[in-house]
Amino acid sequence: MSRGLNEILDKATNSHNLAERIKKNTQGTEDIFSSWTDSLFVSLNYSNVLDICCGTGNQIVKYATNKKVKNITGIDISEGSLNFSLSRLSELNSTAMIDLKNISMDLFFEKRHQKYDLISCFYGLYYSKNIKKLISQMINCTEDGGVILIVGPYGENNASFFGLIEEHYKIPDLVKKSATSFMGDDVLPELSMQTRVQMKTLVNKIYFYSSDELVNYWRATTFYNFTHEKAVRLDIDSYFVKHDFFIIEKHIIAFIATKI
Numbered sequence: 001m002s003r004g005l006n007e008i009l010d011k012a013t014n015s016h017n018l019a020e021r022i023k024k025n026t027q028g029t030e031d032i033f034s035s036w037t038d039s040l041f042v043s044l045n046y047s048n049v050l051d052i053c054c055g056t057g058n059q060i061v062k063y064a065t066n067k068k069v070k071n072i073t074g075i076d077i078s079e080g081s082l083n084f085s086l087s088r089l090s091e092l093n094s095t096a097m098i099d100l101k102n103i104s105m106d107l108f109f110e111k112r113h114q115k116y117d118l119i120s121c122f123y124g125l126y127y128s129k130n131i132k133k134l135i136s137q138m139i140n141c142t143e144d145g146g147v148i149l150i151v152g153p154y155g156e157n158n159a160s161f162f163g164l165i166e167e168h169y170k171i172p173d174l175v176k177k178s179a180t181s182f183m184g185d186d187v188l189p190e191l192s193m194q195t196r197v198q199m200k201t202l203v204n205k206i207y208f209y210s211s212d213e214l215v216n217y218w219r220a221t222t223f224y225n226f227t228h229e230k231a232v233r234l235d236i237d238s239y240f241v242k243h244d245f246f247i248i249e250k251h252i253i254a255f256i257a258t259k260i
């Protein structure tokens with residue numbers, strides 16, 4: 001694997017960076033992501049769930065507080081994030097059986113053929129080394145009538161910030177693709193072949209009120225580059241001389257794929 005790709009994956013699986021980004025993404029004055037996520041589940045019936053790339057537990061916590069859910073399996077490659085999830089779960093009185101596994105999604109299905117009535121993956125599928133194979137395995141392990149729920153960025157996601165950064169250096173193709181075109185180009189065609197796909201979208205505006213806030217957010221991303229920090233910071237500082245806030249729009253799409 002190239003050094004660049006390894007660095008991106010290290011940043012992606014760093015539980016501290018993940019917690020920092022999520023903190024900001026859910027702090028914005030228009031925090032509608034959580035309620036939008038809840039609305040995705042409303043019409044779904046499920047009691048046996050697999051959450052892929054469960055991270056620090058944002059989806060697992062929702063499943064654990066749903067009384068209809070009996071079994072929850074969460075998988076993630078980051079042990080630190082799983083420990084974080086465990087501490088959140090310990091504060092809930094969930095009656096569900098919860099099993100968190102420290103394993104790569106590309107290996108998880110190799111020896112398992114158990115079926116789930118909901119398989120979810122929020123903001124993680126783009127780290128797969130073989131997305132076609134993984135989606136096919138996910139479909140095989142979904143009950144008939146069950147649902148695969150995949151949520152991720154698309155389209156004009158992050159455009160204002162990418163524009164600012166790319167005045168200084170090129171954001172790695174892998175990062176750019178995962179943040180914009182992956183859901184439409186790589187996920188949708190695979191799902192559409194074997195499931196009935198419904199789509200829902202959201203634009204969530206994240207507000208930054210100072211240079212420090214924006215720079216700290218950038219530092220926790222997979223496209224942070226220390227070499228360019230001084231120059232980018234100068235640009236951000238001059239932006240805030242003229243403006244009170246900077247907005248990053250998160251363009252989000254959900255594929256709700258029912259196995260037929």
Ligand SMILES: C[S@@+](CC[C@H](N)C(=O)[O-])C[C@H]1O[C@@H](n2cnc3c(N)ncnc32)[C@H](O)[C@@H]1O
Binds near residue numbers: 012013057075
């Ligand atoms: C952006 S986070 C999303 C976490 C969570 N789903 C959420 O929405 O808050 C992506 C997660 O994918 C995990 N990850 C990256 N590569 C992985 C892999 N190959 N297998 C399993 N998890 C992986 C990272 O450790 C990280 O926790």
